[in-house]
Amino acid sequence: MTGTNPWMPGLALFRTYRREWLASDVRAGLSVAAVAVPIAIAYSQIAGVPPEVGIYSAIFPPLAYAMFGTSRQLIVNPDSAAAALIASTLAPLAAVGTRRYLDLSVALALAVGLLSVAGGVLKLGVVANFLARPILTGYTNGIAATILVGQLSGFLGMPLEATAFVPRILEALGRISDAHGPTAALGLSLFVLLRLLKRYAQGLPGPLVAAVLAVMATMAFGFGDRGVALVGSVPAGFPAPRLPRVTAGDLTQLFAGACSMALVSYCSMMPTARSFATRRGYALNANQEFVALGAANLASGLGQGFVVSGADSRTAVGDAAGGKTQLTGIVAALAMSAVLIFLTGPLALLPRTALSAIVISAVVGMFDLRSPMRYFRIHPVEGVVSVVTTAGVIALGLLPGLLVALVVGFLRLLMLASYPHDAVLGVVETPAGLHASDDVNARRITGLVMYRFDSALLFFNADYFRERLRAAVDAESTPVQWVLIDAESMPLMDLTGAAVIDEMRRELAQKGIVLAVARAKGRFLETLERSGLRDAIGERHMFATMRDAVEAFAGR
Numbered sequence: 001m002t003g004t005n006p007w008m009p010g011l012a013l014f015r016t017y018r019r020e021w022l023a024s025d026v027r028a029g030l031s032v033a034a035v036a037v038p039i040a041i042a043y044s045q046i047a048g049v050p051p052e053v054g055i056y057s058a059i060f061p062p063l064a065y066a067m068f069g070t071s072r073q074l075i076v077n078p079d080s081a082a083a084a085l086i087a088s089t090l091a092p093l094a095a096v097g098t099r100r101y102l103d104l105s106v107a108l109a110l111a112v113g114l115l116s117v118a119g120g121v122l123k124l125g126v127v128a129n130f131l132a133r134p135i136l137t138g139y140t141n142g143i144a145a146t147i148l149v150g151q152l153s154g155f156l157g158m159p160l161e162a163t164a165f166v167p168r169i170l171e172a173l174g175r176i177s178d179a180h181g182p183t184a185a186l187g188l189s190l191f192v193l194l195r196l197l198k199r200y201a202q203g204l205p206g207p208l209v210a211a212v213l214a215v216m217a218t219m220a221f222g223f224g225d226r227g228v229a230l231v232g233s234v235p236a237g238f239p240a241p242r243l244p245r246v247t248a249g250d251l252t253q254l255f256a257g258a259c260s261m262a263l264v265s266y267c268s269m270m271p272t273a274r275s276f277a278t279r280r281g282y283a284l285n286a287n288q289e290f291v292a293l294g295a296a297n298l299a300s301g302l303g304q305g306f307v308v309s310g311a312d313s314r315t316a317v318g319d320a321a322g323g324k325t326q327l328t329g330i331v332a333a334l335a336m337s338a339v340l341i342f343l344t345g346p347l348a349l350l351p352r353t354a355l356s357a358i359v360i361s362a363v364v365g366m367f368d369l370r371s372p373m374r375y376f377r378i379h380p381v382e383g384v385v386s387v388v389t390t391a392g393v394i395a396l397g398l399l400p401g402l403l404v405a406l407v408v409g410f411l412r413l414l415m416l417a418s419y420p421h422d423a424v425l426g427v428v429e430t431p432a433g434l435h436a437s438d439d440v441n442a443r444r445i446t447g448l449v450m451y452r453f454d455s456a457l458l459f460f461n462a463d464y465f466r467e468r469l470r471a472a473v474d475a476e477s478t479p480v481q482w483v484l485i486d487a488e489s490m491p492l493m494d495l496t497g498a499a500v501i502d503e504m505r506r507e508l509a510q511k512g513i514v515l516a517v518a519r520a521k522g523r524f525l526e527t528l529e530r531s532g533l534r535d536a537i538g539e540r541h542m543f544a545t546m547r548d549a550v551e552a553f554a555g556r
Helices: 009-016 019-047 051-068 080-090 099-121 125-129 133-150 152-156 165-174 181-200 206-221 248-280 286-302 312-320 327-342 352-366 370-378 380-396 398-418 462-474 495-510 522-530 533-537 546-554
Strands: 422-430 433-437 448-453 482-486 514-518
Touching: 009 051, 019 051, 019 080, 019 206, 019 312, 019 327, 019 352, 051 099, 051 286, 051 327, 080 099, 080 133, 080 248, 080 352, 080 398, 099 125, 099 248, 099 286, 125 248, 125 286, 133 152, 133 165, 133 248, 133 352, 133 370, 133 380, 133 398, 152 165, 152 181, 152 352, 181 206, 181 352, 206 352, 248 286, 248 312, 248 398, 312 327, 370 380, 380 398, 422 462, 448 462, 448 546, 462 482, 462 495, 482 495, 482 546, 495 514, 495 522, 495 533, 514 533, 514 546, 522 533
Parallel strands: 448 482, 482 514
Antiparallel strands: 422 433, 422 448
């Protein structure tokens, strides 16, 4: 937008805000706050930090994102996947509940913030496209399964010693008779209520309804005296800003986790932001979104919170309530601040099984089983990639599972690039003239092999190119006089690719066959020229169009 600060596009809000949006934004902000408070407390349980830390993480990030973000709807808040990654990153370094654990959590948020800002400044927003949809689906399903199993202890009211996925399930099933009756009954009732509200009353803030009813039940039935674990005292007000007490060694140990979380948070945030931007008819700046995510995490860390990301559920609530601008997030933050100052008393009576019910209900909605089935139907390899990613997360853990996802994605990309589609072309007559085509009805020209390679020609697919071109020549039943490469779908070429073309030119020349090139452009043409290959091929065998090449062959 002309005249706006490129680093703080949200400032335009105060110059262009329309008065008629205010009522909608306030209503939407209050709706977001009603859902965000119980979810923030619930996700703090996943992250292994006190409940107030979840509230801090829900207040400060939306304020920062409103200034730095380019989405008008996105709410940046505690996220279940990020919370699970926090726990898996910090568990080997400190005991849950200790001061050191909290310091490391804050340091992790600051590190993710700095890395995200750096990613935006270096224009790395393109990484949102690196994790393919099947990989993201598989990773999300793995996280959802891991979180769900992790909540069994709090949901059933019994300690579980096993931490690995399958052993924990087996232990829970084997000791189901040891479950605390009132805790399990309350958790199951609230879970059923949440699913019913999700299905039949989507306009109601389900997490808030469940939390209020759970507090009322605690007061009415004295659950605290009957062995039901409660949230307990929640400090009112805001924490004093302070930097975490960590060493250089701690930061080194956190670095890999911070990089992973910055990548996952950004890649999971962007589809949500893009979806709502497309729906509302405006564009996003991907690199600025990376900066905004970083600013939100820096705000969370400085406010003693944990790592946050785009929250699809709260974004959807705000949009459904009529939110027009980033003011929705600001209003939500102010409303949650009021809760933190004035209403921490009732939060102390919130049963922990209610938080588990909220988490389990949320992650049940994260499961996407239809997409992998569709992947298998459309492209089986993509289905395998999705399932392998899920299995990697479940079997190895969240961070190793992410590494598996990245490796699988890279191998898939390498396989596609190494063995691209190619075709031997013929010609078709159309009203517009003569065109090369791989249509089965296209007419082949005797003595002319027209070959198209649908990829850049690089070191890892150059041998495949040579094999396929040789096969195309050998498959001809009549003597070949020309080999014509249609380079339109070859956007670039490296030195290895140029060397292979030169080898093929020499090999064909020994057989009395001319190598010609048509429609070379861009960096492919640039490499031809700089390597001297264009001169070696000869200007009379370089053509602007396939039609020119065919006509030259006919009149040779």
